[in-house]
Every structure is written in C-alpha cells, then in structure tokens.
Amino acid sequence: MTIPFIAVEGPIGVGKTTLSRSIAExxxxQLLKEIVEENPFLSKFYDxxxxxxxxxxxxxxxxxYKQLSDIKKEILSSNTPVVADYHVFKNLIFAKRTLEQNEYEKYEEIYKILTRDMPAPNIIVYLYASQETLMKRIALRGREFEKNMDPAYLTQLANDYEMFINIFEEANxxxxxxxxxxxxxxxVNKKEDMEYVLTSIxxxxxxVQER
Incomplete structure (x- = not known):
C-alpha cells in the first residue's frame, strides 16, 4: 500500500495552509507547514x-531541506501519511522569477544537490485564483511584510505557477x-466548498493507497 504524501500548492494568498490544515485534521x-514569517530577509525582499x-x-x-529530511527519517519511515502546504519545487518557481541568470544557475545546482533522494509528494493539490482574489486574501491575513507586495509581481507569480504546474503534470x-x-x-469561509474539496481529495x- 502506498502511503499518501500530499502537497498543496499555488500562489501567495490562495489558501494553501487553511486547506492543508483541514486535510490533516x-x-x-501529519501536517508539514512552510516556514515563512521566520525568514529574516522577507520584509527586505518585498522592499x-x-x-x-x-x-x-x-x-x-x-x-x-531540513523539514523534508525530518519527514523522511521520522514520519514517512513509520508509514504516517503527510500533507504539506508546499512542494519543494516552488523554490525553482520563485528563484527563476527573482534571481539573475548567473545566480539562478548557482542556486539550481544547490537545489539539485539538496533535494536529491528527498521524499516526493505523490498527490498534488493545485489552488489558483485571480489577482483580485489573491490580493484580498493577502490583505485579510494582515502580514506586515506582505503590505508592500507589488500586485504585478503577484500576477507574474501566478502565471509562473500555472506554467510550472502544466509542465509538472506532463512530466509526471x-x-x-x-x-x-x-x-x-x-x-476558507464556506463549509460546503470545503466539504466539496475534501471529498474530491x-x-x-x-x-493512491490502493496502488
């Protein structure tokens, strides 16, 4: 029997953590949450x-890398299903958008080394929404470091996600x-919508478990 490892992905503000938590509960x-607010460079990044x-x-x-290493050692090894509010491939999406070409090439080399032999999700839940919806949800959660986010950056990011997930789906x-x-x-706000999504998942x- 295959042990489910779900990754919930999509652009900033689309509801990844909310859905991941509902799946886990x-x-x-086991819920694996992305470390975001602990990043000391993030507020400077948006400026x-x-x-x-x-x-x-x-x-x-x-x-x-550290989180996935812990998952590999402590959780998947004990046959415990996992849901994460990110897939590590998101690193390449963001890096490709923000880094200069020479920096991206160095980054990609490090990425390949660190992610080699790491556990990979066997189910992807992809959430997407318009810029208007994403900006509303970002404003509602009120993170200080996201207040200076450029809407154009968010639109580009959403387009990058769409392109990347299409490529991922074809390759896998x-x-x-x-x-x-x-x-x-x-x-997030409608119980019937959450029930529909959870039923589909x-x-x-x-x-997957029957494989």
Missing part, C-alpha cells in the same frame, strides 16, 4: 526584490494533480 495526517532575492531563496531552500503523469479555482470556491487518496 479530517484525515489524521527590494533584486537586492535580497538570493538570501531569501537560500533561507527557504535550507529550511525546506503517474502523480495525480487536483486543481481548484479559488475564485469559484471559497473553502479523499477519492484520490483512496486511489
């Missing part, structure tokens, strides 16, 4: 992306990818 999965992108991305990469046909439109489904989980 309803299915008794000056060009100056602080490499430091920001390296901090995230090293922390995600054996990994189910569930897509949910955040403009049409407000699973449970059906895929059952299929």
């Amino acid at each position: 309803s299915q008794n999965f 000056d992306i060009e100056a602080w992108s490499f430091q920001t991305e390296m901090f995230f990469l090293c922390n995600r 046909p054996h990994i189910p990818v569930l897509r949910f439109n955040g403009d049409h489904l407000d699973f 449970v059906e895929v989980i059952q299929g």
Whole structure:
C-alpha cells in the first residue's frame, strides 16, 4: 500500500495552509507547514526584490531541506501519511522569477544537490485564483511584510505557477494533480466548498493507497 504524501500548492494568498490544515485534521495526517514569517530577509525582499532575492531563496531552500529530511527519517519511515502546504519545487518557481541568470544557475545546482533522494509528494493539490482574489486574501491575513507586495509581481507569480504546474503534470503523469479555482470556491469561509474539496481529495487518496 502506498502511503499518501500530499502537497498543496499555488500562489501567495490562495489558501494553501487553511486547506492543508483541514486535510490533516479530517484525515489524521501529519501536517508539514512552510516556514515563512521566520525568514529574516522577507520584509527586505518585498522592499527590494533584486537586492535580497538570493538570501531569501537560500533561507527557504535550507529550511525546506531540513523539514523534508525530518519527514523522511521520522514520519514517512513509520508509514504516517503527510500533507504539506508546499512542494519543494516552488523554490525553482520563485528563484527563476527573482534571481539573475548567473545566480539562478548557482542556486539550481544547490537545489539539485539538496533535494536529491528527498521524499516526493505523490498527490498534488493545485489552488489558483485571480489577482483580485489573491490580493484580498493577502490583505485579510494582515502580514506586515506582505503590505508592500507589488500586485504585478503577484500576477507574474501566478502565471509562473500555472506554467510550472502544466509542465509538472506532463512530466509526471503517474502523480495525480487536483486543481481548484479559488475564485469559484471559497473553502476558507464556506463549509460546503470545503466539504466539496475534501471529498474530491479523499477519492484520490483512496486511489493512491490502493496502488
């Protein structure tokens, strides 16, 4: 039987952590949460992306490497299902958008070394939404370091995610990818929307477990 390892992904503000927490609570999965606010470079990054992108991305990469290492040793080894509110591939999405070419090439080499032999999710939940919806949700959660976020940057990021997830899906046909439109489904505030999303995910989980 395959042990489910779900990654919930999508652009900033789309509801990844909320959905991941609901999956963990309803299915008794171990929750792996992305470290965000602990990043000391993040507020500087949104003030000056060009100056602080490499430091920001390296901090995230090293922390995600440590989290995945712990998951490999302590949780998946004991056959415990996991849901994470990120997939490590997001590092390349952000780095490709923010780093100069020479920096990106160095970063990509480090990424490949650190992620080699790391556990990989076998179910992807991809959330997406319009810039308007994303900006509203970002404002509602009130993170101080996100107040200076450029809406154009968010739009570019959402487009990058869409392109990347399409490529990922083509390259990994054996990994189910569930897509949910955040403009049409407000699973944060509407119970019936959350129930619909969770029901859809449970059906895929059952299929993966039967492999």
